[in-house]
Amino acid sequence: MSPTDIEFWFDFSSGYAYFAALDVEALGRRVGRRMRWRPFMLGTAFKVTGARGLSSTPMKSDYARRDWERIAREKGVPFAPPDDHPKVALAATRAFYWIEAHDQDRAATFAASVFRAYYAGALDTSSPEAAAAHAAEIVVAVPVELAAGIADPALKDAVRATSEEAVARGVFGSPFFIVDGEPFWGWDRMAMMERWIVSGGW
Amino acid sequence: MSPTDIEFWFDFSSGYAYFAALDVEALGRRVGRRMRWRPFMLGTAFKVTGARGLSSTPMKSDYARRDWERIAREKGVPFAPPDDHPKVALAATRAFYWIEAHDQDRAATFAASVFRAYYAGALDTSSPEAAAAHAAEIVVAVPVELAAGIADPALKDAVRATSEEAVARGVFGSPFFIVDGEPFWGWDRMAMMERWIVSGGW
Numbered sequence: 001m002s003p004t005d006i007e008f009w010f011d012f013s014s015g016y017a018y019f020a021a022l023d024v025e026a027l028g029r030r031v032g033r034r035m036r037w038r039p040f041m042l043g044t045a046f047k048v049t050g051a052r053g054l055s056s057t058p059m060k061s062d063y064a065r066r067d068w069e070r071i072a073r074e075k076g077v078p079f080a081p082p083d084d085h086p087k088v089a090l091a092a093t094r095a096f097y098w099i100e101a102h103d104q105d106r107a108a109t110f111a112a113s114v115f116r117a118y119y120a121g122a123l124d125t126s127s128p129e130a131a132a133a134h135a136a137e138i139v140v141a142v143p144v145e146l147a148a149g150i151a152d153p154a155l156k157d158a159v160r161a162t163s164e165e166a167v168a169r170g171v172f173g174s175p176f177f178i179v180d181g182e183p184f185w186g187w188d189r190m191a192m193m194e195r196w197i198v199s200g201g202w
Numbered sequence: 203m204s205p206t207d208i209e210f211w212f213d214f215s216s217g218y219a220y221f222a223a224l225d226v227e228a229l230g231r232r233v234g235r236r237m238r239w240r241p242f243m244l245g246t247a248f249k250v251t252g253a254r255g256l257s258s259t260p261m262k263s264d265y266a267r268r269d270w271e272r273i274a275r276e277k278g279v280p281f282a283p284p285d286d287h288p289k290v291a292l293a294a295t296r297a298f299y300w301i302e303a304h305d306q307d308r309a310a311t312f313a314a315s316v317f318r319a320y321y322a323g324a325l326d327t328s329s330p331e332a333a334a335a336h337a338a339e340i341v342v343a344v345p346v347e348l349a350a351g352i353a354d355p356a357l358k359d360a361v362r363a364t365s366e367e368a369v370a371r372g373v374f375g376s377p378f379f380i381v382d383g384e385p386f387w388g389w390d391r392m393a394m395m396e397r398w399i400v401s402g403g404w
Contacts, residue, residue: 045261048260049259049260049261050259050260051253051259057251057253058251058252058374059247059250059251059369060375063372063385063387066385067387067391070394070398071394073404074394074397074404170261170264170265172260172262172265173262188388188390188391189390195276196272202272202275202276
């Protein structure tokens with residue numbers, strides 16, 4: 001990773017991360033920075049902050065659903081996650097890191113594709129078989145090889161370590177960006193982050 | 203209150219509400235809506251959501267402080283709350299509603315003034331005496347009358363009922379706006395709210 005990269009930390013089951021994912025690559029091109037997609041398990045951070053997910057917090061859950069659907073209407077994009085949203089997207093997260101290790105350039109493509117498929121209600125991000133089959137469409141690998149890779153204890157450990165790294169570096173929400181050592185939390189900080197980069201910080 | 207008013211719910215000890223307070227009246231003028239300032243005790247909502255204030259949540263507290271100071275630098279405004287921020291701003295909240303009952307037009311002026319003074323480190327919003335003295339500068343009343351008014355059990359009950367009304371209507375954070383029945387949570391939703399009003403909703 002280059003020190004000028006923008007780290008884009010997210011959990012696939014974060015509605016606001018989905019909207020961020022739709023725009024991050026364009027933002028990166030505008031500011032001349034490479035976007036490094038870093039899926040992690042947000043639950044790891046919740047254990048430290050004591051926070052709960054939006055969807056399991058009274059009052060906030062109804063608001064978040066309304067807000068996500070309102071954002072989707074304004075942007076003209078779908079927002080139709082599975083009925084049991086938020087899924088625990090560990091399988092899709094493991095598939096991402098397996099792909100990154102084998103075909104780094106395709107990892108971001110896979111992540112963006114997972115977001116689009118999940119929020120169209122068409123991908124079970126918690127299923128290793130579904131994640132492997134979806135990944136196989138992106139990286140031209142056989143699903144069985146991917147499924148075995150996702151199940152590899154070494155990969156599982158690496159993914160767990162990545163979530164712990166996120167927390168150690170102050171990442172407590174999703175989406176969460178780090179650029180030039182500066183943290184920006186939330187889809188609604190992307191415009192500020194862009195101004196911050198363009199102006200050289202303030 | 204007119205049905206076209208924008209309700210601006212906030213806790214005086216909310217850093218993001220301070221930044222909102224600096225801009226809400228200009229927003230209201232742009233869209234031709236009156237802003238109705240509604241201070242309440244955010245702790246009442248926290249009892250329902252189980253959430254904690256940003257400043258008492260691990261990881262988030264450090265980030266929020268950094269974010270507030272960053273916003274203040276970009277906007278070129280002070281951000282210097284007292285060392286024991288966030289104070290429990292019940293006295294200032296009661297003073298607001300006492301003023302609103304006696305001199306409605308000055309209530310928003312008082313609230314804006316409380317924000318500016320608190321975030322310049324110069325007002326103890328938890329002190330009835332300090333709140334009364336500050337209010338007296340705005341409404342041309344004698345501080346002793348204000349102090350007695352703030353201590354009136356009927357006013358205290360009304361303020362408590364206002365916080366409960368906020369929660370009953372889905373207000374769980376600060377700042378929180380309701381316009382034409384539509385809720386918008388957060389300083390970072392003000393631009394969206396303005397687009398929503400101007401476009402007639404979407």
